[in-house]
Amino acid sequence: MSDARESMMPSPNRSLAVENISKSYGGGLPVLKDLTLEVLPGELLGVIGPNGSGKTTLFGVIAGQLSPNSGTVLVNGIDVTGLSASERARKGIGRTFQVPQSFSNMSVFENLLVGARYAGDLSHEAATLAVHGIMERTGFHGRGHLRAGDLPLLDRKRLELARALATNPSLLLLDEIAGGLTDNEAAEIAELVKEVNRQGIAVIWIEHLVHILTSAVSRIVVLGEGKIIADGEPHATMAEPAVRKIYLGMEPDLDAEHS
Ligand SMILES: Nc1ncnc2c1ncn2[C@@H]1O[C@H](COP(=O)(O)OP(=O)(O)OP(=O)(O)O)[C@@H](O)[C@H]1O
Structure with missing residues (x-):
């Protein structure tokens, strides 16, 4: 987690509270x-x-x-x-969708970079570093160059999860x-x-x-x-x-x- 976000957050005792939603x-x-x-x-x-x-x-x-x-x-x-x-x-808040939202013409790495830059005020260098960390954690190490649209379903699901994780x-x-x-x-x-x-x-x-x-x-x-x-x-x-x-x-x- 970035220092900037950490300092913004009050110490929570509930991650989420949904109250009387209609x-x-x-x-x-x-x-x-x-x-x-x-x-x-x-x-x-x-x-x-x-x-x-x-x-x-x-x-x-x-x-x-x-x-x-x-x-x-x-x-x-x-x-x-x-x-x-x-x-x-x-x-x-990070989320995945029933229908994967990855950009099929972009690589795994590029998809994750979009995620990282969407939610954080990260420099390109910091976002690149974060994306490499996410690829390690989600089974994409060494496979960042692959085109998202060419991935088998299990990897597309992994990418959907990784993309949400990239938003930190x-x-x-x-x-x-x-x-x-x-x-x-x-x-x-x-x-x-x-x-x-x-x-x-x-x-x-x-x-x-x-x-x-x-x-x-x-x-x-x-x-x-x-x-x-x-x-x-x-x-x-x-x-x-x-x-x-x-x-x-x-x-x-x-x-x-x-x-
Ligand atoms: N955009 C929409 N406009 C109108 N009705 C909608 C819309 N989205 C969902 N609904 C209706 O709201 C109800 C709840 O839908 P929702 O997709 O939240 O259920 P769900 O539990 O996620 O279902 P599933 O397991 O099929 O994904 C359904 O009757 C659905 O038809």
Whole structure:
């Protein structure tokens, strides 16, 4: 973390506080309903829920792509509700998207450099140094020259994560980073996510591959129709009747780790 950012931050006791957030699109029915959620510094939190339950909308509201109708978003104790997405990136929020946002005609290195310069007031030299560090941590050492569009899916997912890391986040939002991967590839991504988290970055990870998530995270939040219907230790949370009611028969991989 840059000295400049460190000195700007009050000492936080919550990495993220989402307070009483409601959100609807174009005057329609609310997609998020008075939702409140806290994430502690260094926490690795999984978020699951059926299609359309509001998971990606929640990320949009946290990262600033969407404005809530009401409620507050605090990051490291700072109210960011009125800030743009790029301003929030400078406050420490990094995010990935379901559809990778990398520039396919640019190299791995160039993509990461864009990320590093997006969120930080870094000189070209400092950004270059930061990008080399990110490439080390994410499996791109010696491969920075590769064209992003030529990468296989697992590496495109890695690049999406690396691009978010290049913005130097204290809170990382991962939206289905393992989507479309085989089980072995998803497990590789999960190891990378855990490693990033061990380095002190709080992570919120939306994923449909429930067994990958439950084996990686220390806490799971279950969304249903814009509300939190369960929140706690992964296995206990997945065993709650309200959660089993949603998932039983819908999610064939739910018990895969026990088979
Ligand atoms: N830009 C938009 N305009 C109008 N409605 C939207 C928009 N984006 C999402 N919605 C609606 O809001 C609801 C929640 O969508 P959201 O993408 O947040 O759910 P999700 O839990 O992330 O779903 P999935 O698991 O399919 O990604 C859905 O009914 C969806 O159709």
